Amino acid sequence: MATRVGMEVSIAAAEAVKQANADVIAAYPITPQTHIVEHLSELVNNGELDAEFVPVESEHSAMSVCVGSSAAGARAFTCTSSQGLALMSEIVYAAASLRLPILMILANRSLNSPLSIWNDHSDVMSIRDCGWIQVFAENGQEVYDHVFIGFRVAEDRNVLNPFMINIDGFILTHVIEPVELLEQEVVDRYLPPYQPLYRLHPDSPVSIGCFGPPVLFTEAKKAQNEAFCKTMPYIIKAWQEFGDLTGRYYHPIETYRTEEAQTILITQGSLGETASIAIDMMREKGEPVGLVKIRLWRPFPFEEFRKAVRGAELVVVMDRAVSYGGPGGPLAGEIRSALYPQEDHPRVVNFIIGLGGRDVSPEDFVQMAQRAKATPGQWYEIYGVRE
Amino acid sequence: MDKYLDRLGIYAARLVSQKEYFVPGHRACQGCAEALAVRLMSKASRTNTVIACATGCIEIFSSPFPLTSWMVPGIHVAFENTAAVASGIESGLKAIMRKGRIPLKKINVVGIAGDGGTSDIGLQALSGALERGHNMVYVCFDNEAYMNTGIQRSSSTPFGASTTTSPAGKVVPGQTTWKKNMPEIAAAHDIPYVATACPSYPFDLMEKVRKAAEIEGPAYIHILSVCPTGWRLPPELSIHAGRLAVETGVFPLYEVERGRYKLSIDLPELRPVQEYFRIQGRFRHLTEEMVNKIQRRVREEYEKLKKKVMMTREG
Numbered sequence: 127m128a129t130r131v132g133m134e135v136s137i138a139a140a141e142a143v144k145q146a147n148a149d150v151i152a153a154y155p156i157t158p159q160t161h162i163v164e165h166l167s168e169l170v171n172n173g174e175l176d177a178e179f180v181p182v183e184s185e186h187s188a189m190s191v192c193v194g195s196s197a198a199g200a201r202a203f204t205c206t207s208s209q210g211l212a213l214m215s216e217i218v219y220a221a222a223s224l225r226l227p228i229l230m231i232l233a234n235r236s237l238n239s240p241l242s243i244w245n246d247h248s249d250v251m252s253i254r255d256c257g258w259i260q261v262f263a264e265n266g267q268e269v270y271d272h273v274f275i276g277f278r279v280a281e282d283r284n285v286l287n288p289f290m291i292n293i294d295g296f297i298l299t300h301v302i303e304p305v306e307l308l309e310q311e312v313v314d315r316y317l318p319p320y321q322p323l324y325r326l327h328p329d330s331p332v333s334i335g336c337f338g339p340p341v342l343f344t345e346a347k348k349a350q351n352e353a354f355c356k357t358m359p360y361i362i363k364a365w366q367e368f369g370d371l372t373g374r375y376y377h378p379i380e381t382y383r384t385e386e387a388q389t390i391l392i393t394q395g396s397l398g399e400t401a402s403i404a405i406d407m408m409r410e411k412g413e414p415v416g417l418v419k420i421r422l423w424r425p426f427p428f429e430e431f432r433k434a435v436r437g438a439e440l441v442v443v444m445d446r447a448v449s450y451g452g453p454g455g456p457l458a459g460e461i462r463s464a465l466y467p468q469e470d471h472p473r474v475v476n477f478i479i480g481l482g483g484r485d486v487s488p489e490d491f492v493q494m495a496q497r498a499k500a501t502p503g504q505w506y507e508i509y510g511v512r513e
Numbered sequence: 514m515d516k517y518l519d520r521l522g523i524y525a526a527r528l529v530s531q532k533e534y535f536v537p538g539h540r541a542c543q544g545c546a547e548a549l550a551v552r553l554m555s556k557a558s559r560t561n562t563v564i565a566c567a568t569g570c571i572e573i574f575s576s577p578f579p580l581t582s583w584m585v586p587g588i589h590v591a592f593e594n595t596a597a598v599a600s601g602i603e604s605g606l607k608a609i610m611r612k613g614r615i616p617l618k619k620i621n622v623v624g625i626a627g628d629g630g631t632s633d634i635g636l637q638a639l640s641g642a643l644e645r646g647h648n649m650v651y652v653c654f655d656n657e658a659y660m661n662t663g664i665q666r667s668s669s670t671p672f673g674a675s676t677t678t679s680p681a682g683k684v685v686p687g688q689t690t691w692k693k694n695m696p697e698i699a700a701a702h703d704i705p706y707v708a709t710a711c712p713s714y715p716f717d718l719m720e721k722v723r724k725a726a727e728i729e730g731p732a733y734i735h736i737l738s739v740c741p742t743g744w745r746l747p748p749e750l751s752i753h754a755g756r757l758a759v760e761t762g763v764f765p766l767y768e769v770e771r772g773r774y775k776l777s778i779d780l781p782e783l784r785p786v787q788e789y790f791r792i793q794g795r796f797r798h799l800t801e802e803m804v805n806k807i808q809r810r811v812r813e814e815y816e817k818l819k820k821k822v823m824m825t826r827e828g
């Protein structure tokens with residue numbers, strides 16, 4: 127029987143990495159991901175997880191250790207936040223192009239400057255195009271579950287691609303939530319040991335990471351993009367099978383009370399739970415409002431997304447990052463280009479909220495929905511600025 | 514000098530395997546001693562080897578997709594992270610062998626990089642790897658500049674050398690800093706084995722690689738790799754230049770085994786540095802005063818090294 131416990135989300139994530147029987151963990155401290163690696167080091171030092179715990183000297187090396195060990199055929203895990211991600215980003219890109227099934231948890235935190243240890247999505251948006259499969263988790267259960275799902279998808283021979291789980295720093299990492307833990311036997315059934323297609327081993331020599339001359343580079347990138355786009359059905363299949371085993375089904379896009387909705391709010395990550403309270407409040411007053419949550423960020427689920435907002439007149443996109451001098455936030459830019467090919471697309475209004483740990487309440491969502499409706503021609507706004 | 518080489522030749526050459534693990538067809542410049550050093554290193558570390566290679570001349574001349582000169586498995590990821598990638602390979606192999614997923618086998622994990630990739634941008638990753646004690650060999654191929662990007666100075670470029678970012682100008686005569694002492698920095702990590710080598714002394718080089726691979730724990734080898742293109746020297750003088758570097762004391766060959774220093778070739782007398790400088794275009798502009806200054810420093814450094822040998826001698 128699966129057990130339901132109250133647990134700090136970071137601890138639940140580490141417990142999942144243990145149950146996933148990771149081989150190599152590269153660890154470097156940065157708030158707010160630190161509790162995850164701290165707990166993993168405990169598990170290793172107490173003999174509960176048989177893994178190499180590599181306490182690297184930087185995040186750049188953390189990702190490099192993951193790349194080396196994954197290429198050698200090991201199941202590799204690391205996590206980071208913000209500045210750590212920025213520092214490792216060079217190797218984040220390399221990991222994807224080398225098609226290595228590494229799992230990383232990114233505890234989202236804003237990027238300097240000014241220094242802020244608190245949550246927003248400026249870190250992940252800086253590597254949006256790095257070629258990793260990227261999901262946003264909404265609560266502790268999703269974080270725990272996606273450790274298994276992430277490895278399973280990444281290591282699928284039809285996928286072979288690194289996988290990133292975004293979890294909101296502090297808002298998720300440091301809270302105690304009810305988490306239903308899986309029996310080890312269920313995990314083992316869902317996630318078989320990693321069987322690499324190629325590995326660095328003298329018995330079968332390969333040269334990995336050769337340089338790409340101009341005559342081949344474009345072709346290599348096209349192949350990578352095609353392979354990446356083709357991961358979608360395998361991600362969906364992995365979610366489906368996880369649901370069949372556990373009763374918890376996940377989808378690229380989640381909808382909440384979108385039936386007959388004229389206005390639809392769009393969120394990523396933990397904002398979804400707060401927004402759904404706002405939806406209930408507005409629905410109670412008879413307002414036709416719904417919520418769409420983007421779980422799968424890359425590859426972007428265009429079809430599912432268009433279906434989810436079909437019929438709406440107004441789409442209100444909540445971003446937690448700024449694209450300076452651009453179209454508002456990065457999510458809004460994405461949504462607009464997803465909707466543009468539709469002849470009759472809804473109006474898109476963008477609010478940039480929750481930067482650097484700024485709280486967002488259900489009332490804020492109600493206000494933003496009203497303001498978007500009342501202000502035709504509005505493009506984007508950084509919301510909640512203290513004047 | 515020759516008497517030492519002759520003696521080595523008697524037994525060493527016959528023991529060296531005919532087998533090549535770094536094969537011809539690569540695109541190194543004529544007379545590239547870095548390519549020769551890689552070949553000798555590969556001969557010594559043999560088949561049970563996995564390579565992590567940094568960006569730089571070696572990567573570029575050895576593996577343009579879809580070709581490769583490597584008969585042993587290898588990975589190139591980036592410029593500054595070779596030691597970390599090698600740490601990862603070592604950790605990964607160790608974990609999956611321990612967990613019974615692949616058979617137990619001794620595999621040499623070897624990280625290779627240039628002097629820029631080692632003493633500048635890769636120093637942090639290297640220091641981390643050495644400190645953590647991974648069972649791996651790290652080899653720095655020191656051609657004393659960023660050659661792959663067009664002969665820019667590094668912290669390993671010797672004093673006075675003219676490069677494209679330390680040009681011999683009217684006011685500043687080339688590199689103004691002394692060469693960073695990378696082998697000493699590696700030794701300061703208290704690792705079991707550090708050595709310097711040069712492909713002009715092939716058996717010595719191979720012997721050191723073999724030793725490094727056998728020793729449990731991290732080992733560091735610093736190989737002076739003459740670069741005719743960057744040093745402005747005729748390709749046929751590569752081997753000769755390497756010998757002169759050693760015989761003038763500019764690049765002494767030594768080992769530090771578990772803290773004990775040992776000269777691989779104990780020169781009764783150093784040749785004048787000018788003999789080494791004369792054949793290289795990068796030193797052409799040196800004034801007598803500069804040469805004398807370097808000469809003094811080379812003698813001092815050599816004496817320092819000899820003192821370390823004395824102080825750490827057994828018994």
Ligand SMILES: Cc1ncc(C[n+]2csc(CCOP(=O)(O)OP(=O)(O)O)c2C)c(N)n1
Nearest residue numbers: 568569570592627628629630658659660661
């Ligand atoms: C992060 C980063 N910075 C700069 C470069 C450009 N770069 C590639 S190779 C190289 C020079 C390599 O010099 P060295 O390590 O001495 O090796 P060599 O080519 O001399 O053998 C440089 C500067 C890079 N690839 N990555």
Ligand code: SF4
Nearest residue numbers: 541542545570740742
């Ligand atoms: S530039 Fe120098 S090190 Fe690079 S391939 Fe040519 S000779 Fe060798």
Ligand SMILES: [Mg+2]
Nearest residue numbers: 627628658660
């Ligand atoms: Mg160099």
